[in-house]
Amino acid sequence: MNIADLARVRNEDLTRDPAGQATGSGARALMDSIMSEERAPAGLPRRRLPIRRGLTLGTAAVGLAAALVIGVGLPWGGPATEYANAAVSLKRTDTYLTISVTDPDADAAAFAEAFEAVGLDATVEKIPVPPQMVGKMFGPDLTGDLPPGTGVTYEPEGTCGSAWCGKVTFPADYTGKVSLSIGRPAAPGEPYASLSTVNETVDTATVDGHPVRGRTVAEVRAELARRGLRIRYLLMENNADGSGVSTPVGPDRIKDDYVVAIAMPYSSDTVELHVGPDSNPLIRKLRHGD
Amino acid sequence: MGRDPERRFVEIYESAYGSILGYALRRCPDPDDAADVVAETFMVAWRRIDEVPQGEEARLWLFGVARRVLANHRRGERRHEQRTAVLREQLAASPVLGEPSVEDYSQVGKVLRSLSDSDRELLTLIAWENLDTREIARVLGVSRNAAAVRLYRARRRFARGLAKAGIDHSGLIAVEGSLL
Numbered sequence: 001m002n003i004a005d006l007a008r009v010r011n012e013d014l015t016r017d018p019a020g021q022a023t024g025s026g027a028r029a030l031m032d033s034i035m036s037e038e039r040a041p042a043g044l045p046r047r048r049l050p051i052r053r054g055l056t057l058g059t060a061a062v063g064l065a066a067a068l069v070i071g072v073g074l075p076w077g078g079p080a081t082e083y084a085n086a087a088v089s090l091k092r093t094d095t096y097l098t099i100s101v102t103d104p105d106a107d108a109a110a111f112a113e114a115f116e117a118v119g120l121d122a123t124v125e126k127i128p129v130p131p132q133m134v135g136k137m138f139g140p141d142l143t144g145d146l147p148p149g150t151g152v153t154y155e156p157e158g159t160c161g162s163a164w165c166g167k168v169t170f171p172a173d174y175t176g177k178v179s180l181s182i183g184r185p186a187a188p189g190e191p192y193a194s195l196s197t198v199n200e201t202v203d204t205a206t207v208d209g210h211p212v213r214g215r216t217v218a219e220v221r222a223e224l225a226r227r228g229l230r231i232r233y234l235l236m237e238n239n240a241d242g243s244g245v246s247t248p249v250g251p252d253r254i255k256d257d258y259v260v261a262i263a264m265p266y267s268s269d270t271v272e273l274h275v276g277p278d279s280n281p282l283i284r285k286l287r288h289g290d
Numbered sequence: 291m292g293r294d295p296e297r298r299f300v301e302i303y304e305s306a307y308g309s310i311l312g313y314a315l316r317r318c319p320d321p322d323d324a325a326d327v328v329a330e331t332f333m334v335a336w337r338r339i340d341e342v343p344q345g346e347e348a349r350l351w352l353f354g355v356a357r358r359v360l361a362n363h364r365r366g367e368r369r370h371e372q373r374t375a376v377l378r379e380q381l382a383a384s385p386v387l388g389e390p391s392v393e394d395y396s397q398v399g400k401v402l403r404s405l406s407d408s409d410r411e412l413l414t415l416i417a418w419e420n421l422d423t424r425e426i427a428r429v430l431g432v433s434r435n436a437a438a439v440r441l442y443r444a445r446r447r448f449a450r451g452l453a454k455a456g457i458d459h460s461g462l463i464a465v466e467g468s469l470l
Contacts (some may be wrong), residue, residue, distance in 0.1 A: 003417035006399050009386050011312045019380035022307035026377030030329055031303050033373035034336050035296060204435040246446060264437060282442070 083117040085110055088274055092118040101135055101182065111182060122178040127193035129183035130265045139180040191267050204262045207271050212263045217275055218256035220263075224271060232266050236276035236283060259283050295339040302342060303332060306349045309419070313356055316418050320365065324423035327363055328377075329370035331356040350428040353419065357411070357429065401451040409444035416441070 014020030021027060066082045087106030091098040097118070103110075111196045115122030129136070186192055205213035208227060212220045224231055233254050246270045254275060261283045262274035276283045310331055314324035334355045335342055342348050368374075381387060402410055415421045415429065427437035 003398070003402065003413055006396065006402060007316050007414075007418045009312060009315050011308060014308055014312050014315075015387045017380075017384050017386045019377060019384050020308050020311055020386070022304040024377075024380065026325075026380040027303075027307050027311075029376040030325075030332070030370075030373055031300070031307075032335050033370075034329070035299065037333070037336065039337055039339065204439065243413070246442065260411060262435075264439070 020055075029178050053220050081118065085114055087111050089120045090114050090118050090227070099137060101137055105184070108182070111180070115178065120178050121176070122175075122180060125179070126184040127181045128186035128190050129192055130268075131185065133183040134185050136183045137180055138183065139178070150152045186268055188268050192265060204264055207263050207265075212260045212273070215260055215261060216256060217254055217258045217273070220260050220273065221256075230270045232272045234272060234274045236261060236274050236280060271288070298342075299336055299339050302335060302348050302352070302450060306352050307332075309349055310352055310356055313353060313419060315381075315387065316358055316362065316414070318363075318365075321384075321387055322368065322374075322378050323363065323365055325374040325377045325381060326368055326370050327359050328365070329358045329374050333370070334359070347428065350421075350425055353415075353421075353429040354431060361407075367426040397455055397457055398452070401448065401455050401457065404451055405444070405447060408440070408450075409447055412437075412441050413448060 011020075019026055020025045022031075031130070082089075083091070084090070084102075084177040085106075087101070087103045087110035089100040089102060097120075108126050111124035112122055113263060115124065127138070176261045182194070183193075189242055205211060207220075207224060207229070210223055210227075212223070231251070233249050233251060236246045255277070257278070258275040259278045260273050260275050262272075264274075266272040307328075309322065311328050314327040314331075315321060318324040318327060331352055335352060341351075343351050402413070405413070410451050412426065415426050421429065423441060424434050426441065427434040430437060430440075432440075
């Protein structure tokens with residue numbers, strides 16, 4: 001038995017079942033019902049009342065740098081639709097939240113304050129990241145319920161005048177918790193936050209632009225030594241079933257002719273290399289980036 | 291992309307309905323919940339039809355939406371009870387769904403369930419949805435490299451779980467000819 005055998009139902013079985021066919025009565029009724037709805041997000045409260053610009057909602061202590069705190073809110077004192085302090089500028093519409101990080105070095109509390117001002121129960125954590133990710137915002141993780149017909153999208157903008165800009169789309173009336181992380185410079189030698197956790201794209205084939213994937217440990221070791229970088233080795237071993245085990249090992253376990261499959265930034269002075277013998281199918285697979 | 295959204299939605303719906311229904315049925319113990327997840331997923335697609343990518347990418351986009359819908363769906367919650375009434379009747383009568391899920395009682399199923407949601411999702415996207423690393427990366431919204439690394443780690447944890455449970459896992463993880 002394998003994982004595939006655990007599936008409650010297979011697609012090929014479903015296609016023979018009336019319920020599984022897009023032309024079946026259940027599927028057609030569902031499609032017609034969906035298409036009878038307005039395409040504009042319905043059910044979301046439209047804030048059509050006039051926005052009073054310039055209404056200052058607060059000047060919470062965010063340090064001396066917080067010289068400017070701007071809130072734009074509803075006339076009766078509800079959550080602001082725009083808010084800016086020294087750390088971040090937020091703009092909330094009916095369907096999305098636009099975020100512009102201006103000072104990634106600000107305290108997490110300053111970010112949380114801004115999110116609170118626009119009506120979000122947000123937890124903001126500063127996490128150690130490589131230099132190129134400093135100031136970027138990661139997330140969001142939403143733990144509450146989303147209203148029907150809505151989803152969440154996360155769209156960093158390519159370039160902007162701030163440290164990080166992007167748009168997070170979720171319903172305006174979402175009331176659950178929002179968890180966000182902001183990259184902070186890691187201290188020298190401090191391990192970075194898990195890059196897979198923050199969904200950040202990392203080129204695992206190079207180190208500082210220098211190609212390492214597919215090269216031998218001896219070659220890469222020499223190159224990284226020239227760059228003053230240390231190596232944390234993970235030895236990839238392959239099981240007969242195709243699974244693999246990647247174990248941190250000392251350099252004495254590593255042979256010079258082992259091949260590098262993955263390079264990940266580990267800390268400011270250390271690179272994590274996943275290596276193994278070239279005979280390992282996993283190594284070969286990773287070498288080709290599949 | 292904004293032209294004739296109705297026609298485009300019908301095309302997307304007809305091509306991806308089976309995949310999304312299967313995805314939901316494999317993850318919801320109650321078929322009624324699965325029907326609701328399908329309805330919710332396509333409702334998002336209908337309302338955001340302009341954002342749905344072209345071609346095969348549309349199916350991956352829908353998987354991504356379905357993941358979030360599933361994560362936010364509470365068992366027994368019926369948001370689309372009326373619009374799924376016929377579908378739920380069909381599912382209730384379906385012989386395909388008549389058998390109890392092997393996942394519920396098998397040892398391998400227990401190990402799979404013991405994994406984190408993230409690991410389990412990765413492994414089942416491969417084994418159940420037949421997605422490859424590139425497609426999984428699209429569904430999760432991460433780079434291909436990141437998906438490959440996560441998948442590798444998920445497999446490793448699954449293998450450890452099997453070993454810990456004393457299960458001979460030869461051939462268990464090498465699903466669909468994929469080593470990752």
